Amino acid sequence: MFEAVVTLCLVLGSSDCREVLSPDYEATDKAGCEAALMDRQPPEPGAFCRESPPGLGFEDVGAGIFLHRGEIAEPDAGNLGDVSNIAFVIGAQSVAVIDSGSAAWMGEAIWRAIRARTDLPVSHVILTHMHPDHVFGASVFAGAGAQVVAHAGLERALADRRENYMESLRTLIGAVPLIGTEAAKVDIAVESTREIDLGGRVLSLRAWPTAHTGNDLTAFDPTSGILFAGDLVFAEHTPALDGSLLGWLSALEELKTLPAKRVVPGHGGPLLDWPQGADPLEAYLNTLARDTRAAIAEGQRMGDAVTTIATSQAPHWQLFDAFNRRNATVAFSELEWE
Template identity: 35%
Template sequence: MGACGVSEKARRGAWRLALVMWACLVAACLVAACLAWAPLARAAASDVPVPVAVAPGVYAMLGNGDAVAPANRGIVANNGFIVGTRGVTVIDTGTSYRYGRAMIEAIRKITPLPIELVIITHQAPEFVFGASAFRDRDVPILAQRRTAELIRERCAICLKNLQRTLGDDEMGGSRVTVPDRTVEDTTQIDSGGRALQLLYFGPASTPGDLAVLDTSTGVLFAGGLVSAGRIPELRNEQIPGWLAALDRVRALAPHAIVPGFGPVVKDDAALTATGDYLRQLDAAVRRAYANGTGLTDAMRTVQVPDFRSYKLYAAAQPQNVQRLYLQLEKQ
């Protein structure tokens, strides 16, 4: 009996020890998992811009203005939303379906009002692919007619490029989403109980640029027309129409401008800088062309020194030179 008692006692002790060791192991695994996931959770949350109040009811979500890369998850461009008495109007939607969903969640933290309309200012890929998240919620999507056409014609290639750059996981669910509403010219609308002017000045940075003016606050979402601290990228059109559009924007004297890239500005400094870059670039390329400089040499040597410190200068400057040079060859 004594032997049996000792044996039973030993078995119970061994069992308690095993339970303790198992509990410690589970706790250690949970701690390790939390430590492993915490940085990822913080990174995912911190990568999504927090809405910034620009004026009563007007919010901007600001990208970092860099080139699209895995490190920034493609969150480089600016977008935002306007809260009216009846609903919300979204201006541009970011690079991916994932970002579009994040926009929707950010809006829900500001207001319970429904999202009534999405406005796409132009067809650059950093601004359009989040629209699929809004389409899935049956939100109407509006753009200038040429922008809608270009999204239909060209954005499948842009989507493939983004998938290669950012990966299938980041771009999961993203698809080409063609606006179902279009405008031809400058139009005033009521959206969500807010009076908005959709301003079309003709082909500028792209054939279908819209700027969106909230008439009650004077805040202008400039889309592709204005960049702050980042080199403008020439895409489809020539410079004169872009410069004329900038002059029209200046004449409006907006209270604040949300540029396509860069910080919100409350003066015309970004307008002036965008125009100055375009003029200096145009003059420099024309000089090189008139002097007989070949395209390859022009892409390497034509510089706009005043803007060397701007984001994307090293990458965008040669591409801009190439586009202007090829336009001159066609004339």
């Protein structure tokens, strides 16, 4: 397979460059790709054709659903931000992508993985929440005509944090892998519920009150019985609390009543039985709440309390030291006003 790319550099004349995918010019040979470039009006400036590299690795779990498991790690120069789960769902008429990774290079690699399996258009890219490891590959699909779908609160929340997120990613994974990366505009803002028809296959979307974040969105596929929970469900990776502890516990209770058979968490898995897949997360969040309330009742100061809250959960989770104190800080700030 051949594809069209454009070379972009950090600074004009610099050697710090990356070949950025221009989607929708794919062909089985170079001549076909070049003919597609010539036919497009206006022409794609600076684009040229090359052989496509491999796409991102996806597991076929049946029923037209493909899952990518991100590393259980923080973003770094080795993984280039590939640290969250990603999915795509193939309907009779189009494809929906669920979450898009930390950078444009990931959106491009997802695109290649889809094109290796179907030539149907990608009609939607669904973002489950604002965190950078889930959103910054979306512009690749938007540029190819897909509609970006998210919680009604995501666009504003991401705009407020975009520069900080991008600066952090530059430090963690490097500036060159981020070339071409930008936040995509949200086309469909979900206030409550919404359905997306991929052709004989309808995904049911739901926006949640503040829980993991203030803009969590889930997608349910009745055809397969799979719930795409984003970071409302964690497995193996220590949960990250960036919203409301009590809201998250409440959302989990309601999620468990949905008629799903399996769940794709935002991290870990990538496919768990449901609702049993929520048990470790629920145990962690309940421990976080119990220990925080006990520390507050004892009159402990936050700085002291966060060093001990929920530490009994450490053996059950990876990256515990990187996330638990932050979670305890958020929980303490919320529960001290109960």
